[in-house]
Amino acid sequence: MKKDSAEKDLLYRSKFEIIEPYLYLLPFFLGVAVFTLYPVINVVLMSFQEDYSMLTRSFSGWGIGNYVKTLNDPNFWQAIRNTLHYVLLVVPISLVLSLIIANLLNQKLKGSAVYQSIFFLPMVTSVTAVGLAWKFMFNNRGVINYLLGFLGMKAIPWLRSAQGGAYNMTALVVFGIWNILPFTIILLLSGLQNIDPQYRIAAKVDAATNLRIFFRITVPLLAPTIFLVCIVNTISCFKVFSELYPLFGGNPGSMGNLYTVVYYIRTSMMQYQDYGVASAAALILFLFIFVFTMAQTGIRKITERRKVS
Amino acid sequence: MKKVSRVFTYLFLTVAGLIMFFPFFWMFLSAFKTSAEVTASPPVWVPSSFSLINFQLAFEKAPFLRYFFNSILVMVLSVGVTTLTSILAAFAFSRLRFPGRKTLFTLLLSMMMIPFEMLIITNYRTVIDLGIYDTVWALVLPFTSSIFYTYILKNFFDTVPESLYWSARIDGSSNWHYLWKVMVPMARSSLTTVILLNALASWNSFMWPMYVIITDSNRTLPWGLQVFTTEAGSNPEQQMAASTVVVLPMIILFLFARKYIVGGVARGGLKG
Numbered sequence: 001m002k003k004d005s006a007e008k009d010l011l012y013r014s015k016f017e018i019i020e021p022y023l024y025l026l027p028f029f030l031g032v033a034v035f036t037l038y039p040v041i042n043v044v045l046m047s048f049q050e051d052y053s054m055l056t057r058s059f060s061g062w063g064i065g066n067y068v069k070t071l072n073d074p075n076f077w078q079a080i081r082n083t084l085h086y087v088l089l090v091v092p093i094s095l096v097l098s099l100i101i102a103n104l105l106n107q108k109l110k111g112s113a114v115y116q117s118i119f120f121l122p123m124v125t126s127v128t129a130v131g132l133a134w135k136f137m138f139n140n141r142g143v144i145n146y147l148l149g150f151l152g153m154k155a156i157p158w159l160r161s162a163q164g165g166a167y168n169m170t171a172l173v174v175f176g177i178w179n180i181l182p183f184t185i186i187l188l189l190s191g192l193q194n195i196d197p198q199y200r201i202a203a204k205v206d207a208a209t210n211l212r213i214f215f216r217i218t219v220p221l222l223a224p225t226i227f228l229v230c231i232v233n234t235i236s237c238f239k240v241f242s243e244l245y246p247l248f249g250g251n252p253g254s255m256g257n258l259y260t261v262v263y264y265i266r267t268s269m270m271q272y273q274d275y276g277v278a279s280a281a282a283l284i285l286f287l288f289i290f291v292f293t294m295a296q297t298g299i300r301k302i303t304e305r306r307k308v309s
Numbered sequence: 310m311k312k313v314s315r316v317f318t319y320l321f322l323t324v325a326g327l328i329m330f331f332p333f334f335w336m337f338l339s340a341f342k343t344s345a346e347v348t349a350s351p352p353v354w355v356p357s358s359f360s361l362i363n364f365q366l367a368f369e370k371a372p373f374l375r376y377f378f379n380s381i382l383v384m385v386l387s388v389g390v391t392t393l394t395s396i397l398a399a400f401a402f403s404r405l406r407f408p409g410r411k412t413l414f415t416l417l418l419s420m421m422m423i424p425f426e427m428l429i430i431t432n433y434r435t436v437i438d439l440g441i442y443d444t445v446w447a448l449v450l451p452f453t454s455s456i457f458y459t460y461i462l463k464n465f466f467d468t469v470p471e472s473l474y475w476s477a478r479i480d481g482s483s484n485w486h487y488l489w490k491v492m493v494p495m496a497r498s499s500l501t502t503v504i505l506l507n508a509l510a511s512w513n514s515f516m517w518p519m520y521v522i523i524t525d526s527n528r529t530l531p532w533g534l535q536v537f538t539t540e541a542g543s544n545p546e547q548q549m550a551a552s553t554v555v556v557l558p559m560i561i562l563f564l565f566a567r568k569y570i571v572g573g574v575a576r577g578g579l580k581g
Contacts, residue, residue, distance in 0.1 A: 020484060028398035031454030032417070037430035040423055046430065054434065083311050101325055115459035116324045117564060120571060121333065124563040126513040128531040129552035132538060133336040136545050141350040143335060178329065190575035210314055238427055249539045251495050257497060264427050270520070273432055282427040293422045 047279035066276035123182035131246030191225030376533035399462035
């Protein structure tokens with residue numbers, strides 16, 4: 001505060017300098033206002049406007065009809081169920097795999113640049129394009145079934161089954177894990193690099209085994225990062241859509257029962273032109289994300305306070 | 310014992326790396342296979358010739374050259390404008406004084422948790438109202454300012470000592486001059502990260518183009534590729550050739566700029 005007044009004494013501010021900050025902010029805020037702030041407010045309003053028509057831009061009245069309609073739609077519940085399934089499978093499995101890989105990468109290795117490049121590649125490549133490669137690999141006569149044949153497994157109709165939706169989900173989850181792994185490894189790796197190596201050296205002196213060091217030192221010290229990864233990945237998995245689309249040629253699974261929440265929003269909007277239901281579903285999605293973000297900030301504050309004291 | 314764990318490390322990472330790379334490997338190889346080779350069972354591993362015929366056929370069946378050009382255009386415009394608006398806003402939040410500066414910035418940060426999926430419904434309508442529906446402008450305008458990139462740049466600007474600013478000001482430098490002649494050159498590394506992350510997000514963007522582009526010649530690569538595979542009964546080997554075209558530029562970019570991209574991701578994540 002004191003400094004601010006000192007600055008004022010130091011420099012005489014012309015009229016231009018008083019409005020100058022707003023000129024710097026103007027272009028930025030124009031974009032934020034039109035394409036973020038306004039849509040947030042509008043989507044809340046729209047979710048309470050009944051029978052909204054995009055053609056006439058009119059609606060019949062205010063009410064909770066869209067929410068009632070959404071919550072009574074079996075497709076919506078199917079979308080929630082599938083999305084939760086996806087989250088509960090992808091988040092823990094990718095966490096465990098990433099923990100192992102990040103821990104192994106976090107040491108002096110020959111060719112570590114090559115390893116890193118390979119592990120991080122899925123992060124920079126188009127989900128649509130690699131999704132097509134996975135679709136091709138998951139074909140009935142594709143390379144995955146061929147390789148599984150060596151393990152004595154019969155060909156599995158991953159993407160085409162007419163009865164087993166579980167195969168569809170498995171394919172989606174495998175692709176999802178592969179896709180989210182780089183991001184997870186990077187976060188964990190940067191968390192590992194922040195751990196003081198002294199702890200590990202001290203444990204080594206006391207002749208602790210690597211496994212013991214991993215579970216007794218690394219994992220506890222990495223707990224805040226692990227938690228962050230879980231939250232961030234849960235949020236991003238809640239929004240699963242771009243992985244689903246190329247795998248099934250734009251359909252929600254081979255039997256049309258692999259709706260996810262974001263896919264549901266899309267269908268309500270583009271297929272049924274029901275913008276109210278789409279808005280209501282989007283708000284329910286946001287509610288999930290909000291709760292998880294709050295949990296994250298809450299826990300972060302607690303751990304930071306602990307560090308200080 | 311130590312040797313054993315060393316061997317295990319390399320073995321595990323190599324096997325895991327091979328699995329991670331396999332989809333790319335398979336995509337690249339299949340792009341060169343003939344129709345017969347690509348559907349053969351058991352699969353043919355190495356194509357008989359490395360001719361570019363599948364690329365040629367894919368480019369004939371769908372206007373991939375046009376998609377490629379659109380992708381570049383959208384990327385250059387949106388990354389260029391976003392970088393500019395982010396630099397200006399970050400500087401204002403970091404150095405300039407105006408009432409409510411901190412509150413406003415906190416408010417913006419909290420807006421980062423809003424998923425784009427939630428904004429699509431209204432933005433779709435806005436794009437129609439602006440008369441840019443089904444044009445490349447619909448892909449550019451909504452992505453001209455970013456809270457996340459502004460946040461990264463502001464964080465860097467905050468690390469530049471304030472005394473530098475005041476000594477420049479006393480020497481008669483204007484804010485504008487100080488920003489472009491002192492701050493921006495110093496922020497080269499943060500700027501590179503911001504530009505690269507933004508370029509990746511723009512190039513790979515799929516969902517939004519799918520909502521707002523219906524004319525074939527206005528599509529960008531991922532959306533064009535997706536339509537190509539569902540519409541005209543295209544063959545898998547041509548699909549893999551087209552996918553290679555989408556994926557390869559970003560792989561090359563990544564190999565050259567890994568440090569910046571990984572650093573940026575570790576700091577706050579990728580969009581989406």
